[in-house]
């Protein structure tokens with residue numbers, strides 16, 4: 412189901428959110444399973460002699476968006492449209508808004524944003540585009556709007572807006588998450604607790620490839636002194652942060668840095684006929700004996716977990732154990748894909764134990780070893796053997812887990 416929510420966030424300045432709750436989407440960016448859905452947040456600020464729109468929505472929901480917008484303002488009255496990020500989940504409805512606005516509004520964004528919009532929607536859309544330089548300030552409707560570039564959060568075009576007098580941070584993708592929270596803001600702790608894992612999953616799947624920029628850009632914002640004193644952080648997805656605005660960026664920092672949750676070990680494996688699974692049961696048993704908390708994802712002939720969920724588990728794991736069978740002289744395809752995405756999106760300095768099973772010649776273990784050695788992960792050991800695990804295999808597997816655990820502590 413798709414719904415639109417419009418709420419006034421504050422009276423001074425007069426600020427509204429237009430939130431499209433997309434419960435229809437299944438695969439964000441045509442890749443990431445999100446049964447939890449997503450919201451696209453746009454904001455409207457009415458000032459003395461200016462009406463400012465911050466981002467829009469997806470093209471698919473342009474009519475829904477326009478109907479909601481028209482309840483707040485005549486589109487012709489919009490004087491400025493701030494484009495923080497041009498990915499079409501935020502810019503898709505822009506051509507429609509401009510059409511109904513009669514192309515009167517000035518667009519504000521980075522040079523990259525200008526070029527991307529032109530590529531997506533043509534020349535007319537960028538006819539009245541003002542390029543904002545990093546740190547540049549503009550007086551709009553009697554308020555100081557400061558534009559701060561945050562490249563790679565999540566594209567090269569991305570910037571945030573800080574409204575100086577009101578200490579408001581419009582952060583677009585930075586500070587966003589998957590899910591359709593019941594509330595608009597972070598006032599309900601239960602809602603926040605349920606939402607934060609969706610934020611982690613969003614960070615890894617969407618921005619994970621650039622996760623070093625998360626830490627860098629949030630450091631930059633902190634050094635500018637705008638985070639600690641922010642009255643609200645208003646992202647392009649998910650909750651608005653006003654009870655505790657710093658919390659969302661602290662969460663982003665923790666995910667970006669891969670800060671572990673004590674004792675959490677992520678265990679991923681495939682098993683076609685149960686041989687890898689027998690090994691993983693030994694591994695899980697040993698982990699539990701050592702007081703660890705294994706979080707297990709298995710690919711079998713009955714279960715196929717979403718890789719997006721697996722990715723969301725990586726940043727706060729202390730370590731990973733990957734089990735794979737050899738499949739046509741390669742890594743089993745499900746683990747190959749999951750591993751490829753982990754190494755691309757969730758590449759952290761964390762120890763890894765590799766477990767393998769084969770029929771006639773082990774290849775998966777060696778291939779995983781090579782991939783791990785080229786990543787930030789640290790290979791602790793590879794325990795690979797043929798068919799049914801023997802007593803000796805069991806001892807090697809338990810020893811491998813002990814090595815992994817001593818690596819963590």
Ligand SMILES: Cc1cc2nc3c(=O)[nH]c(=O)nc-3n(C[C@H](O)[C@H](O)[C@H](O)COP(=O)(O)O)c2cc1C
Pocket residue numbers: 681682683684685686687688736737738739740741768769770771772773774797798
């Ligand atoms: C389609 C298929 C391809 C396989 N390819 C290989 C291979 O190239 N080399 C090999 O040593 N074993 C191969 N095997 C055997 C498996 O690696 C072996 O049976 C392993 O123990 C499977 O563990 P599992 O039942 O937990 O998946 C293959 C098995 C299947 C079903």
